Amino acid sequence: MTFTNIRRQIASLKNLPSAARQTQIRERFAARPGVSVSGLALEFEVSAMTIRRDLAVLEDQAHIQRTHGGAVLTQRMMLEFDYRGRRENNGAAKKAIAREARKLVQSGQRIILDTGTTTLELAVLLKDALNLTVITPSLAVASELQHAPGVEVILLGGVIRRGSPDLTGPATEHCLELFAADLAFQGADGIGLNGAIYNSDLRLARVDKIMRRVATRSCVLADHSKIGQTALARNGTLADVDFFITNTAAPAASLKRFARLGPKIITVQP
């Protein structure tokens, strides 16, 4: 393919994968209150049927409402909380760890979900839970679960960290003290070789400590890359938690040492 052809593709929005096309359709609503099937078909150079199917998908996600000849925005408010584009590593391991953590959750429980990418993956898996109460300082978790019919979301109060979709500070700590939960899930920015648990933010560390106190049992989720790392603030040790879930790439020697501290160690294949 020549360079000119590539440029033309970029400009003409041709040959986009379907999900990208659907995103583009959504963005059309920013400028106009409604879109037309025929117009979009011309613009993306696909058949009208394809556009209809795209609109059906978007309607299913409750973003838009179909009309004859096109679609309009549903009356809804979209709140954007941007988050710093931290690069996520070991996405597959985190997903696997979250799947294992999901098994610890039972209907009717009240659970605490900490801030973090791994706990966010767990939130995704909890969407179909029944009669669950989720207490969280993370706007991302709240966002993920807000439409889950079987889940009541309680957002902890607190200061919104700039550039980060979560709440911290003394208010969060006080607010957390109001609750009692069956199970707390926490991430970590580092797990020392002696079992110390580290956060990169002092305020998060304080919150994590309280989480464990108000929850009957607690569970730390961390992929193998965290083991041996330290960070700014130590919020406790693995001796304080009931479960530690990591992936099998974690060094066996460390896991043995951790097990002696008390928590049940669970490893998953990434």
Added chain:
Amino acid sequence: MTFTNIRRQIASLKNLPSAARQTQIRERFAARPGVSVSGLALEFEVSAMTIRRDLAVLEDQAHIQRTHGGAVLTQRMMLEFDYRGRRENNGAAKKAIAREARKLVQSGQRIILDTGTTTLELAVLLKDALNLTVITPSLAVASELQHAPGVEVILLGGVIRRGSPDLTGPATEHCLELFAADLAFQGADGIGLNGAIYNSDLRLARVDKIMRRVATRSCVLADHSKIGQTALARNGTLADVDFFITNTAAPAASLKRFARLGPKIITVQP
């Protein structure tokens, strides 16, 4: 290999090492909302399978999501709420009222912003405030002010009402008790002719009552259409507030009666 050969290779995007190709792919997202496997395979002159493997790697470490035919960016996270029904009436009046309310706010203050469309307009005007602390149960207000450099946002905790972008419940009430503020701004769903203030939600009414208690002074914002309306829950009367801001379309007789209750009445031209 000669330097010239290397240059030619780079220019044609052929024979790139995998990491370099993946970086190139990431840069494609700057220009396009999504990439296609087939397009990239042609462009880099590698097989589609290689591109798929590249995308799998990128999915693990960057913020992209694989789709059929390619991948899309997954950068933004948004909280979406069903926009609870009623289209906004008297938008101009609400904006004017908010402009007047803005004048009551001074640098360095801690203020409480209630849930509601009028208070949300006020939040928009507070974006350029300096050294301000805003305490609110409204996710919409928090979203609006999260990037304001001179404003610290404290979100009250609580249950996320399904389809409503705000927090209520006992947790919100407890959380609110932790604070003291200089000034509270509240909306209202109705103002009785005798000065009673009404909310359409019982839990919101309880929260509003506490807001006035923890704030030194309070201010009710309501356009003229609310006067003479009643709603489910009475949260107090205008005798409890310090300012009442409405638009000039409000009946003069009612305003006179309200003034006798104590609050300073401010009217604005819509």
Added chain:
DNA sequence: GTGTAAATGTTATAATATGTTCGTTTAGCT
């Protein structure tokens, strides 16, 4: 060179997306 590991290509099969046709429904018009 030779061995080894990583990267890439190939193939077969399953899954998904798209286009087309056609009978039915809808919106807009007189």
Added chain:
DNA sequence: AGCTAAACGAACATATTATAACATTTACAC
């Protein structure tokens, strides 16, 4: 209301893409 042209959606046919398993090439150390 009744008419008409457009739009819809179901069903099928076709084309594209994904995945896994295996074969091949490349890169690099020795």
